Amino acid sequence: xxxxxxxxxxxxxxxxxxxxxxxxxxxxxxxxxxxxxxxxxxxxxxxxxxxxxxxxxxxxxxxxxxxxxxxxxxxxxxxxxxxxxxxxxxxxxxxxxxxxxxxxxxxxxxxxxxxxxxxxxxxxxxxxxxxxxxxxxxxxxxxxxxxxxxxxxxxxxxxxxxxxxxxxxxxxxxxxxxxxxxxxxxxx
Amino acid sequence: xxxxxxxxxxxxxxxxxxxxxxxxxxxxxxxxxxxxxxxxxxxxxxxxxxxxxxxxxxxxxxxxxxxxxxxxxxxxxxxxxxxxxxxxxxxxxxxxxxxxxxxxxxxxxxxxxxxxxxxxxxxxxxxxxxxxxxxxxxxxxxxxxxxxxxxxxxxxxxxxxxxxxxxxxxxxxxxxxxxxxxxxxxxxxxxxxxxxxxxxxxxxxxxxxxxxxxxxxxxxxxxxxxxxxxxxxxxxxxxxxxxxxxxxxxxxxxxxxxxxxxxxxxxxxxxxxxxxxxxxxxxxxxxxxxxxxxxxxxx
Amino acid sequence: xxxxxxxxxxxxxxxxxxxxxxxxxxxxxxxxxxxxxxxxxxxxxxxxxxxxxxxxxxxxxxxxxxxxxxxxxxxxxxxxxxxxxxxxxxxxxxxxxxxxxxxxxxxxxxxxxxxxxxxxxxxxxxxxxxxxxxxxxxxxxxxxxxxxxxxxxxxxxxxxxxxxxxxxxxxxxxxxxxxxxxxxxxxxxxxxxxxxxxxxxxxxxxxxxxxxxxxxxxxxxxxxxxxxxxxxxxxxxxxxxxxxxxxxxxxxxxxxxxxxxxxxxxxxxxxxxxxxxxxxxxxxxxxxxxxxxxxxxxxxxxxxxxxxxxxxxxxxxxxxxxxxxxxxxxxxxxxxxxxxxxxxxxxxxxxxxxxxxxxxxxxxxxxxx
Numbered sequence: 121x122x123x124x125x126x127x128x129x130x131x132x133x134x135x136x137x138x139x140x141x142x143x144x145x146x147x148x149x150x151x152x153x154x155x156x157x158x159x160x161x162x163x164x165x166x167x168x169x170x171x172x173x174x175x176x177x178x179x180x181x182x183x184x185x186x187x188x189x190x191x192x193x194x195x196x197x198x199x200x201x202x203x204x205x206x207x208x209x210x211x212x213x214x215x216x217x218x219x220x221x222x223x224x225x226x227x228x229x230x231x232x233x234x235x236x237x238x239x240x241x242x243x244x245x246x247x248x249x250x251x252x253x254x255x256x257x258x259x260x261x262x263x264x265x266x267x268x269x270x271x272x273x274x275x276x277x278x279x280x281x282x283x284x285x286x287x288x289x290x291x292x293x294x295x296x297x298x299x300x301x302x303x304x305x306x307x308x
Numbered sequence: 309x310x311x312x313x314x315x316x317x318x319x320x321x322x323x324x325x326x327x328x329x330x331x332x333x334x335x336x337x338x339x340x341x342x343x344x345x346x347x348x349x350x351x352x353x354x355x356x357x358x359x360x361x362x363x364x365x366x367x368x369x370x371x372x373x374x375x376x377x378x379x380x381x382x383x384x385x386x387x388x389x390x391x392x393x394x395x396x397x398x399x400x401x402x403x404x405x406x407x408x409x410x411x412x413x414x415x416x417x418x419x420x421x422x423x424x425x426x427x428x429x430x431x432x433x434x435x436x437x438x439x440x441x442x443x444x445x446x447x448x449x450x451x452x453x454x455x456x457x458x459x460x461x462x463x464x465x466x467x468x469x470x471x472x473x474x475x476x477x478x479x480x481x482x483x484x485x486x487x488x489x490x491x492x493x494x495x496x497x498x499x500x501x502x503x504x505x506x507x508x509x510x511x512x513x514x515x516x517x518x519x520x521x522x523x524x525x526x527x528x529x530x531x532x533x534x535x536x537x538x539x540x541x542x543x544x545x546x547x548x549x550x551x552x553x554x555x556x557x558x559x560x561x562x563x564x565x566x567x568x569x570x571x572x573x574x575x576x577x578x579x580x581x582x583x584x585x586x587x588x589x590x591x592x593x594x595x596x597x598x599x600x601x602x603x604x605x606x607x
Numbered sequence: 608x609x610x611x612x613x614x615x616x617x618x619x620x621x622x623x624x625x626x627x628x629x630x631x632x633x634x635x636x637x638x639x640x641x642x643x644x645x646x647x648x649x650x651x652x653x654x655x656x657x658x659x660x661x662x663x664x665x666x667x668x669x670x671x672x673x674x675x676x677x678x679x680x681x682x683x684x685x686x687x688x689x690x691x692x693x694x695x696x697x698x699x700x701x702x703x704x705x706x707x708x709x710x711x712x713x714x715x716x717x718x719x720x721x722x723x724x725x726x727x728x729x730x731x732x733x734x735x736x737x738x739x740x741x742x743x744x745x746x747x748x749x750x751x752x753x754x755x756x757x758x759x760x761x762x763x764x765x766x767x768x769x770x771x772x773x774x775x776x777x778x779x780x781x782x783x784x785x786x787x788x789x790x791x792x793x794x795x796x797x798x799x800x801x802x803x804x805x806x807x808x809x810x811x812x813x814x815x816x817x818x819x820x821x822x823x824x825x826x827x828x829x830x831x832x833x834x835x836x837x838x839x840x841x842x843x844x845x846x847x848x849x850x851x852x853x854x855x856x857x858x859x860x861x862x863x864x865x866x867x868x869x870x871x872x873x874x875x876x877x878x879x880x881x882x883x884x885x886x887x888x889x890x891x892x893x894x895x896x897x898x899x900x901x902x903x904x905x906x907x908x909x910x911x912x913x914x915x916x917x918x919x920x921x922x923x924x925x926x927x928x929x930x931x932x933x934x935x936x937x938x939x940x941x942x943x944x945x946x947x948x949x950x951x952x953x954x955x956x957x958x959x960x961x962x963x964x965x966x967x968x969x970x971x972x973x974x975x976x
Binding site for chain 2: 679680683712714715717718719720724726731733735736738770771772773791794812829832884898901903912913914915916917960962963964965966967968969970971
Binding site for chain 1: 461469
């Protein structure tokens with residue numbers, strides 16, 4: 121079934137002109153079979169492809185380096201779910217940014233899909249271009265938070281940007297941010 | 309040659325004689341005053357308070373050769389539309405004033421710096437950052453440099469304005485040069501090539517010695533990369549073993565511009581006139597001299 | 608139309624011939640659409656004086672040319688000043704006065720820092736060789752050729768010129784405009800509307816000290832000429848997709864309008880055309896710094912136009928940025944006799960960081976307590 125010349129309509133017309141009905145029926149059957157086999161193969165490949173793309177960190181907004189929906193983030197606190205995600209090689213994805221612009225910046229609240237669970241967290245360090253005196257990180261870092269507002273981890277072993285200690289973050293999120301700052305160890 | 313062409317040629321020659329303009333010069337379309345005309349008005353005797361010519365232009369000062377690379381931010385932009393003699397002078401005044409308050413040492417891309425910045429949010433109201441200088445950009449008061457370091461599994465880059473009043477001090481821990489003008493490819497290299505410890509002790513060079521050139525060749529990490537570094541002909545990068553596909557190879561061939569090295573017009577457009585460079589650097593020499601004599605007196 | 612009988616067509620033609628005049632008149636009367644006019648034109652109005660004359664080579668030597676130059680300089684320096692003969696009375700300032708502006712040149716944009724450490728962009732505007740050339744009071748101004756009725760009858764006008772030139776560049780009529788002021792002919796002139804108590808004697812120089820640090824100004828200039836531009840650059844429309852089957856549909860305009868009752872393209876539809884080279888305002892800019900040696904103003908933000916374009920600067924019309932009664936500006940302009948002590952080379956705003964000061968250090972308030 122490797123011959124692709126059955127599919128061309130020009131051939132079909134040629135057969136019809138000769139008015140050999142038996143041959144036409146044969147060819148039609150052959151083409152139908154060919155299509156079905158291709159479709160079945162294609163479906164199998166698709167499943168593989170999905171996994172492949174997932175592992176390859178495929179991103180459509182790479183030039184902007186913005187944190188939008190479905191962008192991958194790295195959990196930097198010592199919560200068990202974050203560690204499990206890191207070992208499994210399945211980083212969390214942003215489901216929603218609590219923000220009018222729907223683009224996450226430093227200090228924004230975010231909903232994450234991680235290991236099949238729905239979690240909330242704060243963006244702490246971005247890969248995007250920053251202002252002067254504000255650090256730019258190589259990865260997009262996130263600290264997880266429970267629904268009640270307490271951080272899920274007990275310690276953060278990674279550096280946080282110093283501008284997070286501004287008052288406005290504390291006021292905006294009603295003291296949730298101060299709890300994160302209290303478990304941090306290092307500021308840059 | 310018909311009559312109209314002759315007339316145009318005559319007009320152009322007249323104009324050249326009056327204003328010292330090269331023949332090939334085509335004036336801008338915008339309703340603006342050209343640089344040479346404006347300078348003529350500033351210095352003309354008909355004006356209310358004509359500007360006096362600087363003493364620096366007439367003085368004979370030998371400018372050392374390396375000053376062009378030592379103080380690159382004093383050189384004005386190459387685009388003639390962004391240039392103005394008075395604006396550059398006023399900008400330079402501010403820069404010299406700032407340099408009296410804070411010591412800006414000699415450093416290049418590739419040397420290791422420690423920077424102290426005032427920070428309202430820190431409890432000590434001051435933060436210190438140590439890193440490798442990746443790039444040095446822009447001119448005038450707009451100059452900035454980027455430091456990179458790798459701390460606890462996080463690659464961190466911070467950009468600093470060189471003439472910002474928030475800068476408390478700049479300290480050179482290791483004076484060095486690299487093979488490239490920009491080291492942004494370190495983002496995709498293994499972390500050990502950009503890790504610097506915060507308690508690193510400064511390495512002093514013997515007086516009078518030349519600035520050492522670090523000829524290290526850095527390997528690239530696994531893909532995906534931020535940009536296609538292997539295509540861009542960096543001297544400080546090891547050649548990668550990435551096999552280009554058919555289409556990529558064709559694209560590379562098309563995008564190559566081998567004639568740019570020999571493009572004299574491009575070089576002319578991107579560089580400044582030698583006379584302008586000298587007038588700027590003479591001022592730099594004079595100001596730095598005054599400073600050094602002051603410090604000698606204190607001793 | 609093709610199916611019409613020849614008889615009907617003939618009757619139509621007849622109607623046209625018979626009622627042509629009647630139709631045309633009614634059309635003129637019922638025309639409600641505004642007349643289309645050119646927004647910007649390079650042609651001056653008719654009452655403008657001819658500026659340039661045809662230059663021809665006289666075959667002068669370099670020495671003779673220099674001699675003529677020196678003569679013109681001497682002529683203008685030794686001229687008796689018109690200021691001494693009949694000085695106008697200086698009016699007093701109140702909240703409704705409108706002072707003159709100045710004609711400056713934009714020379715660049717550089718960053719400056721505030722005292723709290725924030726960075727701001729400032730535009731540098733140099734005032735080169737500005738002189739008052741003519742003042743006409745409101746009654747006289749209302750009768751002049753360029754007057755527009757919507758300006759009102761309570762304002763006079765002041766003509767200001769910048770960049771003085773040699774007189775042989777211009778025509779005789781143009782040079783005669785400057786005899787009243789007693790200054791050499793200027794390259795550029797503008798007119799400002801002025802209230803009668805801010806009347807100025809012609810021949811007075813205008814400097815950067817016309818304004819003070821902390822004032823708010825309006826800057827008017829011609830924007831950069833971009834030429835004929837498409838719809839994406841001119842009006843910021845979105846265009847089409849770069850890929851995903853976008854064939855010949857990348858930077859195009861969308862639909863031009865609906866059908867049905869409101870069919871057709873409406874007037875004022877945004878379309879490709881000439882962009883820039885149009886007068887524009889930047890209002891409410893604060894003066895942060897003044898350099899009196901080179902007559903340079905440092906102004907917050909950016910002004911329209913490219914580098915080295917002419918900028919008209921005047922006091923703001925914004926109601927919440929006007930000056931208070933206590934803060935009286937120099938009327939009608941700055942006179943050097945008014946100030947007893949010597950003029951400083953630089954005036955800097957309180958909020959702006961002076962580069963002569965040491966670097967900013969934040970103080971810990973809790974530890975001080």
